[in-house]
Amino acid sequence: MKGTQDSRRILITVAYDGTDYHGFARQADDPDTIEGNLDRAISELTGEDTEVIGASRTDSGVHAMGNVAVFDTAGRIPVENFPDAINTKLPADIRVRTARDVPADFHPRHTDTIKTYRYEIDNEHIADPLRARYAMLVGYDLDIEKMNKAAQTLVGEHDFKSFCSVHTQAVTTVREVTDIEVARDNACRECVYITVKGHGFLYNMVRIIAGTLIDVGRGRLAPDDVTDILYAKDRAKNPSPTAEAKGLTLVGIEFTEL
Numbered sequence: 001m002k003g004t005q006d007s008r009r010i011l012i013t014v015a016y017d018g019t020d021y022h023g024f025a026r027q028a029d030d031p032d033t034i035e036g037n038l039d040r041a042i043s044e045l046t047g048e049d050t051e052v053i054g055a056s057r058t059d060s061g062v063h064a065m066g067n068v069a070v071f072d073t074a075g076r077i078p079v080e081n082f083p084d085a086i087n088t089k090l091p092a093d094i095r096v097r098t099a100r101d102v103p104a105d106f107h108p109r110h111t112d113t114i115k116t117y118r119y120e121i122d123n124e125h126i127a128d129p130l131r132a133r134y135a136m137l138v139g140y141d142l143d144i145e146k147m148n149k150a151a152q153t154l155v156g157e158h159d160f161k162s163f164c165s166v167h168t169q170a171v172t173t174v175r176e177v178t179d180i181e182v183a184r185d186n187a188c189r190e191c192v193y194i195t196v197k198g199h200g201f202l203y204n205m206v207r208i209i210a211g212t213l214i215d216v217g218r219g220r221l222a223p224d225d226v227t228d229i230l231y232a233k234d235r236a237k238n239p240s241p242t243a244e245a246k247g248l249t250l251v252g253i254e255f256t257e258l
Helices: 034-046 079-087 144-153 205-217 223-232
Strands: 008-016 063-073 094-102 113-122 156-159 174-185 188-198 248-255
Touching: 008 034, 008 079, 034 063, 034 079, 034 094, 079 094, 113 205, 144 174, 144 188, 144 205, 144 223, 174 205, 188 205, 205 223, 205 248
Parallel strands: 063 248
Antiparallel strands: 008 063, 008 094, 113 188, 113 248, 156 174, 174 188
């Protein structure tokens, strides 16, 4: 995406239910992605060829409350009118929530950020059908205290090779996690949330962290085992599964430049 001399760059915050989409990133000949739908909607609105750039390429089935993307336009639509205008051309499960002007050289993937992800667990024997699209059912009792103890091992800058997909194409598997918290909702005792914050994440990293902490909570792993898994730097040495995509939501992205 490259703007012209007369164009401006618009940053939008996007929320979506990812259940029925093949991830955020556009794919050749596959319109069922979040980027593909945004491209189409904005192009229809402005009459321009549009390719948005997203800040986070969430996987198939993953949701978002606050993903972020930018696009260039030479149109004169007031920035505050973009959300309502774009939403008229989007499916009901994708919504632009906010829009703002940003500098022409602003790139959402080339700037320092803090990303917040939340993994939701339905911790009961029989699934709640109203949460079935957004939470992973875990029918075992979970020890939240042990999960939090294990989580603290992962806070800081580490090599997270034991917590990423073997298919990752990242140049380095070193990442910094700034905070992890596991909590049971006081108003919904069956609702357990794993909240992870960091500057960036590897392919499947948050879902593997969630799967590992769930194994700690149900007693399959001890908190100290997570330290050994981290230092092993080998996904094969981590026996925990990748937690289901449907439980993961990108809550928001903070940009230090803005």
